[in-house]
Amino acid sequence: MASTxxxxxxxxxxxxxxxxxxxxxGLKKIAKIYNSSDSTIKKILIKNNIKVKExxxxxxxxxxxKLIIYLYNKKTSIKEIARQLDCSGTIISQILKNNNIQxxxxxYDDLVPKIIELYNTGLSCQKIxxxxxxxxxxxxxxxxxxxxxxxxxxxxxxxxxxxxxYKNNVHMLDIGKQIGCSDVTVARIxxxxxxxxxxxIGKNNKAWKGGITPLHNLIRNCILNxxxxxxxxxxxxxxxxxxxxxKNLQCHHIYGFQNILKSSLMKHKFLDNEIFRLALVNDNxxxxxxxxxxxxxxxxxxIEKLPKDSHLYWKIWKLFPEFALKKFDFIENQYLFFNxxxxxxxxxxxxxxxGITNEIKRIIRYEHYLGTIPPHTIILTAQINGIIAxxxxxxxxxxKNMPKxxxxxxxxxxxxxVVRPFTIKFLNMCVDYIKENCKNIKQLISYADPNVGHDGAxxxxxxxxxxxxxxxxxxxxxxxxxxxxxxxxxxxxKGIDKTEIxxxxxxxxxxxxxxxxxxxxxxxx
Numbered sequence: 001m002a003s004t005x006x007x008x009x010x011x012x013x014x015x016x017x018x019x020x021x022x023x024x025x026g027l028k029k030i031a032k033i034y035n036s037s038d039s040t041i042k043k044i045l046i047k048n049n050i051k052v053k054e055x056x057x058x059x060x061x062x063x064x065x066k067l068i069i070y071l072y073n074k075k076t077s078i079k080e081i082a083r084q085l086d087c088s089g090t091i092i093s094q095i096l097k098n099n100n101i102q103x104x105x106x107x108y109d110d111l112v113p114k115i116i117e118l119y120n121t122g123l124s125c126q127k128i129x130x131x132x133x134x135x136x137x138x139x140x141x142x143x144x145x146x147x148x149x150x151x152x153x154x155x156x157x158x159x160x161x162x163x164x165x166y167k168n169n170v171h172m173l174d175i176g177k178q179i180g181c182s183d184v185t186v187a188r189i190x191x192x193x194x195x196x197x198x199x200x201i202g203k204n205n206k207a208w209k210g211g212i213t214p215l216h217n218l219i220r221n222c223i224l225n226x227x228x229x230x231x232x233x234x235x236x237x238x239x240x241x242x243x244x245x246x247k248n249l250q251c252h253h254i255y256g257f258q259n260i261l262k263s264s265l266m267k268h269k270f271l272d273n274e275i276f277r278l279a280l281v282n283d284n285x286x287x288x289x290x291x292x293x294x295x296x297x298x299x300x301x302x303i304e305k306l307p308k309d310s311h312l313y314w315k316i317w318k319l320f321p322e323f324a325l326k327k328f329d330f331i332e333n334q335y336l337f338f339n340x341x342x343x344x345x346x347x348x349x350x351x352x353x354x355g356i357t358n359e360i361k362r363i364i365r366y367e368h369y370l371g372t373i374p375p376h377t378i379i380l381t382a383q384i385n386g387i388i389a390x391x392x393x394x395x396x397x398x399x400k401n402m403p404k405x406x407x408x409x410x411x412x413x414x415x416x417x418v419v420r421p422f423t424i425k426f427l428n429m430c431v432d433y434i435k436e437n438c439k440n441i442k443q444l445i446s447y448a449d450p451n452v453g454h455d456g457a458x459x460x461x462x463x464x465x466x467x468x469x470x471x472x473x474x475x476x477x478x479x480x481x482x483x484x485x486x487x488x489x490x491x492x493x494k495g496i497d498k499t500e501i502x503x504x505x506x507x508x509x510x511x512x513x514x515x516x517x518x519x520x521x522x523x524x525x
Contacts, residue, residue, distance in 0.1 A: 011187070011197065017041060018048050019223055027052070033230060035247075039088040068095055079135065089135070112142055119143060159189050166190060172197075215261065215280065222281045232292035240296045242316075242323050248297040253286075255312050255366045259416050260285050266369040266452040267484070270514065275477050282482040285366060310342025311387075311417040318342065329359070330387075337385050339419075346389035346422045349382040351433045359388055368413045369452045376410065378438070380430050382422075390414045390426040394434070394444070402445075407434070409446040412458075427462045435524050442525050447517040459520040469516040476509040485509065 013034070020030050027038040034041070045052050064085065071081050078096075082089040111132060118128045125143075129136040158179050165175045172183040172190075179186070187197050219225055229251045239246045253260065264283045268276050295303070299319075306315045317324035317335050325332060338344055354360065356373060360381065365371045373379075376395035381388050390413070397408030409430075414423045434441055447470065448456035456466070476485040490503040504511065 014044050014048060015221060016226055017044050018050055019221075020226060021045055021050060021052075033233070037088065039090040042090075065095055065099065068092060069099060069101060072096060072101060112146060115139055115142055116146065116148060119148065159193060162186055162189050163193060163195060166195065215265070216257070218277060219261075219281055219286055224281065224287050228287040228289070228292060231289055232294050235289060235292075236294040239294070240299060241294050241327075242299055242320050243296065245296050249294055250297050250300045252293040252295050252300050252303060254291050254293050254316075255362065256308065256416070257286070258308060260366050262416075263367055263369050263371070267371075269453055270451040271477070271484075271512065275510070275512075278479075278482040279477065279484055285371060291366075307341045307343075309416055311338055311344065314338045314342040314417075334385055334387055337387060338417075343417050343419050344384065344387060344389055345419045346382060346384060346426075349384045349389045349426075349429075351429050352381050352383055353433075353437075354379045354381045360391055363388060363391060363415055364411060364413060367415060368411055370411070374410050377407065378434075380433060382426050382429065388415065389418045389422065392427070392430045394430075397445075403443075405440055405442040407438075407441050407444055409444060412446070423458050424462050427458060431462075431522065431524070442523065444522045444524065446520050448520065449517050450515045456518045456520055459522075462522075464520040464522045467519040467521050469518055472516045473514045475512045475514060476504060477512055478507070478509055480508065484512075 017030055017034070020033070021027075021041075025033075027041050031038040031041045042052050068081055068085070071084075072078070078089045078092045082092050085092075111134065114132065115128055115134075118131065119125075119139075123131070125136045125139045128134075128139050162175055162179060165178070166172070166186075172186045175186045176183045190197055232251045233249065238249065240249065260283075264280055264285060267283070268279045271279055293316075302319050303315055306318060310318075313324060313328045313330050314335055316327065317330070321332075324330070324335075356379065360379065361373065364373055373393065374395065374397075376393045378394050380392045380394070382390035391411065392409060392413075393411035394407040394409055396402060397410055399408070402408065412423070412427065414426060431444065434444070444464075445467070446459060446464070448454040448459065456464075460466070474487055476487065476489055477483075478485050478489075490500045490507070490509065498506070
């Protein structure tokens with residue numbers, strides 16, 4: 001098993017730890033999150049130039065310096081003193097060092113032959129430490145004292161080879177395998193020799209397969225995502241929801257991260273780079289607790305190997321059928337309608353009039369760039385055996401001057417797991433349903449928003465007529481919450497004699513000009 005120290009020594013985890021500490025988490029709370037000791041967390045913070053506040057407990061320990069020195073002179077081990085005083089061994093060692101008390105290694109002289117013998121059999125200092133109940137630092141000291149170079153010393157001798165391999169773009173993990181050490185040791189040696197270490201992201205990541213890695217990383221490393229993971233862990237009592245294990249836990253987006261990212265990118269496409277970055281990171285769809293599944297790293301790898309466009313429930317069912325049947329609303333027969341890639345062939349679907357269900361809310365929230373269900377008159381869904389393959393929402397829209405026999409198509413969404421092409425067929429099915437069942441409706445209208453990459457091709461291919469463009473509009477960006485706001489956010493407040501411009505300025509909002517939307521219509525007569 002890898003040591004606890006190695007688990008929190010990667011550059012990515014060190015960045016997480018420093019961010020959490022800056023955000024206000026204490027050493028013990030962070031240590032509990034990463035299944036480590038508070039002394040290890042403290043070392044990482046100090047190493048990253050973070051000033052660590054001294055805990056009240058440590059101040060009390062320092063007041064007992066005389067007792068610590070007395071116990072140590074009575075040949076009580078540092079480990080035992082730390083246990084008696086309920087603190088870490090690191091602070092006891094520091095107190096002894098500050099008082100010029102030399103560590104007494106003489107009491108271990110009898111163990112030196114055994115330590116050397118075990119070391120020569122290939123055991124690491126850590127393994128020897130566990131075997132004879134002596135700390136690893138003492139074992140390294142005794143070996144060095146007896147003229148035996150530890151592997152750490154041998155690795156340092158290999159520094160030229162390590163540097164050469166790294167400059168030739170060999171990954172640190174691969175270098176570690178060649179030298180016989182961990183990637184953490186390789187990183188330490190490179191840093192000691194003033195070589196900048198590339199973080200494990202993008203092309204520097206051995207498992208990188210291309211794609212939108214910088215944007216993915218932007219969200220993964222923000223404090224909101226770290227809080228999301230912590231809240232998911234707390235909700236599930238830090239065990240895998242699938243197998244109940246409590247080691248190497250990870251948080252998996254039930255509704256695919258990449259799919260949420262696509263709709264979020266669409267939503268923020270028209271923003272300037274800096275505002276885009278802030279708005280993207282603060283899109284709360286990434287941080288829904290109910291969309292987080294706590295599983296082990298091994299389980300996560302298995303799920304991620306399945307096709308990206310598979311249905312979110314099907315991916316879990318394919319690997320863990322019993323858990324999926326308990327966790328999700330689908331029954332076993334529904335899973336059988338998906339093909340071998342977890343996608344739904346929607347050619348045999350039927351149109352149904354539907355109310356607002358949790359499934360409709362979920363699909364619109366995560367897949368439509370607006371993410372909300374507006375006031376409406378009718379919701380039509382394409383379904384096969386109860387599985388939704390398309391959602392269309394019709395109603396009066398925001399235009400109060402629209403005739404009563406007109407409807408606006410306010411939302412059109414075909415989920416990512418549906419085999420393409422289907423959108424045009426679905427739209428035509430909706431039109432046929434309205435013609436047959438809503439005879440008072442004479443005209444349908446819809447708007448294609450170029451600000452999010454929509455050009456109206458679906459409407460043109462379905463026979464809708466282009467009716468020109470709307471007037472240019474605008475939105476507001478709120479720098480306090482880093483979120484986009486509709487222009488109505490600054491409508492005049494009753495009883496307050498301020499204009500929209502004055503209210504926007506007072507709230508510190510940034511006005512964002514939008515491109516005009518393209519209008520399309522279809523006559524049902």
